[in-house]
Amino acid sequence: MADIDIRSVRKAYGKNQVVHGVDLSIRSGEFVVILGPSGCGKSTLLRMIAGLEAITEGEIAIAGDVVNAMEPRERGCAMVFQNYALYPHMTVADNIGYGLKVAGLSKPERRARVETVAKSLGLSDYLDRKPGQLSGGQRQRVAMGRAMIREPKVFLFDEPLSNLDAKLRVQMRIEIRKLHNRLGTTSVFVTHDQVEAMTLADRVVVMNGGHIEQVGTPEEIYRNPASRFVAGFIGSPPMNLFEGRVTGPGEVEAQGIVLSVPHAGLARGQAVTVGIRPEEVLLGAAGSNTASIDVDFREELGSVRLLHGQVAGADFVIQVPATTAGPKVGHFSFEVPARAVHLFDAETGMRIDPVAGGIRAAA
Amino acid sequence: MDRRAVYKTAWIGGLLLAPQLLLVFTFFYWPTGAALFWAFTLERPWGGGNEFAGLDNFRMVFSDTAYWGAVWRSMVFALGSTALAMGLALLFALFCDRQLRGYKAYQTMLIWPYAVAAPAAGVAFRFLFAPEAGVFAALNKIHPDFWNPSVNGFHAMILIVVAYSWKYLAYNFIFFLAALQSIPRALIEASAMDGSGPLRRMWDIQLPLLAPTMFFLLVINITDSFVDSFGIIDLTTHGGPSKATTLMVYKIYFDGFKGLDYSGAAAQSIVLMLLVMALTFVQFRFIERRVHYR
Numbered sequence A: 001m002a003d004i005d006i007r008s009v010r011k012a013y014g015k016n017q018v019v020h021g022v023d024l025s026i027r028s029g030e031f032v033v034i035l036g037p038s039g040c041g042k043s044t045l046l047r048m049i050a051g052l053e054a055i056t057e058g059e060i061a062i063a064g065d066v067v068n069a070m071e072p073r074e075r076g077c078a079m080v081f082q083n084y085a086l087y088p089h090m091t092v093a094d095n096i097g098y099g100l101k102v103a104g105l106s107k108p109e110r111r112a113r114v115e116t117v118a119k120s121l122g123l124s125d126y127l128d129r130k131p132g133q134l135s136g137g138q139r140q141r142v143a144m145g146r147a148m149i150r151e152p153k154v155f156l157f158d159e160p161l162s163n164l165d166a167k168l169r170v171q172m173r174i175e176i177r178k179l180h181n182r183l184g185t186t187s188v189f190v191t192h193d194q195v196e197a198m199t200l201a202d203r204v205v206v207m208n209g210g211h212i213e214q215v216g217t218p219e220e221i222y223r224n225p226a227s228r229f230v231a232g233f234i235g236s237p238p239m240n241l242f243e244g245r246v247t248g249p250g251e252v253e254a255q256g257i258v259l260s261v262p263h264a265g266l267a268r269g270q271a272v273t274v275g276i277r278p279e280e281v282l283l284g285a286a287g288s289n290t291a292s293i294d295v296d297f298r299e300e301l302g303s304v305r306l307l308h309g310q311v312a313g314a315d316f317v318i319q320v321p322a323t324t325a326g327p328k329v330g331h332f333s334f335e336v337p338a339r340a341v342h343l344f345d346a347e348t349g350m351r352i353d354p355v356a357g358g359i360r361a362a363a
Numbered sequence B: 001m002d003r004r005a006v007y008k009t010a011w012i013g014g015l016l017l018a019p020q021l022l023l024v025f026t027f028f029y030w031p032t033g034a035a036l037f038w039a040f041t042l043e044r045p046w047g048g049g050n051e052f053a054g055l056d057n058f059r060m061v062f063s064d065t066a067y068w069g070a071v072w073r074s075m076v077f078a079l080g081s082t083a084l085a086m087g088l089a090l091l092f093a094l095f096c097d098r099q100l101r102g103y104k105a106y107q108t109m110l111i112w113p114y115a116v117a118a119p120a121a122g123v124a125f126r127f128l129f130a131p132e133a134g135v136f137a138a139l140n141k142i143h144p145d146f147w148n149p150s151v152n153g154f155h156a157m158i159l160i161v162v163a164y165s166w167k168y169l170a171y172n173f174i175f176f177l178a179a180l181q182s183i184p185r186a187l188i189e190a191s192a193m194d195g196s197g198p199l200r201r202m203w204d205i206q207l208p209l210l211a212p213t214m215f216f217l218l219v220i221n222i223t224d225s226f227v228d229s230f231g232i233i234d235l236t237t238h239g240g241p242s243k244a245t246t247l248m249v250y251k252i253y254f255d256g257f258k259g260l261d262y263s264g265a266a267a268q269s270i271v272l273m274l275l276v277m278a279l280t281f282v283q284f285r286f287i288e289r290r291v292h293y294r
Helices: A042-050 A090-102 A106-118 A136-148 A166-183 A194-200 A216-221 A227-235 B010-039 B055-062 B065-097 B103-115 B118-128 B139-143 B152-182 B185-193 B198-227 B230-236 B248-258 B261-288
Strands: A004-013 A016-026 A029-037 A057-062 A078-080 A154-158 A186-191 A203-209 A213-215 A240-248 A251-254 A257-260 A271-274 A290-300 A304-311 A314-323 A330-335 A341-345 B042-043 B051-052
Touching: A004 A042, A004 B230, A016 A042, A016 A057, A029 A042, A029 A194, A042 A057, A042 A154, A042 A186, A078 A136, A078 B185, A090 B198, A106 A136, A106 A213, A136 A166, A154 B152, A166 A194, A186 A194, A186 B152, A194 A216, A203 A216, A203 A227, A213 A216, A213 A227, A227 A240, A227 A271, A227 A341, A227 B248, A240 A314, A251 A271, A290 A314, A330 A341, B010 B042, B010 B261, B042 B261, B055 B261, B065 B103, B065 B152, B065 B198, B065 B248, B103 B152, B118 B230, B152 B230, B185 B198, B198 B248, B198 B261, B230 B248, B248 B261
Parallel strands: A029 A186, A029 A203, A078 A154, A154 A186
Antiparallel strands: A004 A016, A004 A057, A203 A213, A240 A251, A240 A271, A251 A257, A271 A341, A290 A304, A290 A330, A304 A314, B042 B051
C-alpha cells in the first residue's frame, strides 16, 4: 500500500505535448479512476506512473520515493493491460507465476502462491491451459492474477474491461471492486467508460486534452460538474447545454426561454452556458420555469424512456420514468426546477456555483 | 459454403495455367527426368548413345571414399553456415528491434548483401581473404601461413562458410526483424512490469515467440546450404585445396563437367535431392513439434 504523488507532470513527444502539467495526489488504499475521451492523455499518465513512458517534466512519487529515474520493476507497481498481454507460449500457471520466477522464488513456493491466487480467481481448473484456450473473461482473470501475485504497492489498470462483452464487463467490474475492498491496494484505473468510472471509483479524475478537468467523488462529479466539458461528458444521456445570457438578478435567458436560477452575483449581459440534466426536468408540470418541447422521437430503455426533440429549435433530451403515460410524439410543456439549472461561464467553461446554503444545498 | 470461383469450361483454366506449367516442366521436371534417366544408364562422354546400367552408377558413387568425404564436408558446411548466418542475424535483429539511434540506416545496410549475386560476393571475399594482399596479409607477415586458404583446407572451409553466411545473414535478418516487430509491445511491457530486464525478456518472451520463424529459417538455410554454395566455391577455392572445400554440389559439377562422368554426376544429383528431401522431412517431423505457433 502506498500513496502516489503526481507533481506538475508533463509529457511531450517532440514538440507535441500530450500531458500539460498534471497535479494529483492519490491516497494510500484509494481507488482512483482516470476518465476521459480517447487521446486525453489518461493512458500516458498511467504509463508514466508504471515507468513505461519517460516523464518529460515534473515528478511522480510512490510511497514518498520519487520514481522518475526508476525502472518499472523497481516501482512496485503491477499493471493489467487492455489486451491482457498474456504470454501466449506459457500456461496459465506460468503466466501468473512469471513475476515470481523472475524474482527468483523456488518452484514449490511459486506453485503454492500461484494456486492460492488461482483459487481466489476461480482459475484452479485452468492452470495447465494456454491463454489461447481461454475465454475473454478467463484471460482477464489471468491478467488480474499476474498482477495480484506479486502483492504490489499499486495496481494500475489500463482500460482492462474494454475488450469484454457488455455482460462480462459488468461482472468483472464488480469483481475488481470486490478485490479492491478485500486487498485494499492503491489502484489507478484508466477508462473512457463513465459507468465504470462511477461504479468503481472512490474518486474520479476527469481528463480532457492533457489537463485535469475535475477531481471528485462520483457524486460530486455528477452533481456539481466543474466545467462545461465534465457536464457534457458525465451522464447518459448527457446534459442538455445551451448558450445563454444573464438578463437580470437570478435570471438567465437561453433559446428564448427565461429561467430563474438560484445563482447570485451574476452580471447582467454575461454570456453563460446553461446546462439541464435530462432526468431533472418535470414533464407536464406548469410552474414558473416552463418551456415546451416538440418530441419527434422516443427511445424505450426499459426502466426509463428518452424523449428526443427540439426546444425553440435546439436539440433537447428529456428522460422520464417508463410508467409515464402519453403519446409517442408531439408537443409537451415541461418545467425546469431552478435548482436543476447548471451555469457555466461561456468563455472559460468553468462552473458558476449557486449561492452557498442556497436552494441547491437544501435539495 | 464454397466460395471458390470456378471456370465454366475447363480449357480456359488450362490455357491460363499453360505458361506456368510449361516453365515448371522445362526447368524442373525435364532436367530432373533427364538426370534420373542418366543416373541409371551409362552415358558416353562425347555423346552418341547410352546403355542401361541399373544401380551400377549408385554403387560406384557409394563405394567412392572421395564421395563420402564430400558428404561429410557438406554436413560441416551446412551446420557451420546455418549456425553463423542465423546466430548473427538474430543478434543483429535483436539490436535493431531495440530501436537505438541510427537503427534505420543500420537496418537498410544489413539487407543489402542479399541483393548481391553469389559470384560478386565470391570475388569480394576472395580479395578480402587473400593471404598475400587481403586483411590478413599483415598477420601473415608476422607469422607466415597464419591465414592461407589456398594451402590450409581448414582455412578454406572457414572462407566459404563466412562468404556464404554473409549473404544468408541478410536474408535471415529480414525475417527475424519482421518477426520481432510483430510481437505485441504490450507483451514486452508486461514482462518489464513483471520485473524482467532486457536480457531476461529476450530469453523468456522474444525467443520463444520467434520459434516458428526460427524453424522456417532453419529448413531454408539447411536446404539452401546443400544446393546454393556452388557460386561461392567456384569463385574462391575451386573446391581446393586438395578437395577440402569440395562439397556435394561442387563434386557433381566437377565430376560431370570437368571429368565428363555424366552418369556418375547424375547419380550424385539424385542422391543430393533425396538427402535434402530427407533432411526437410526430419526437421518437420522432429523439430516442428517443439514449435509453438500463436
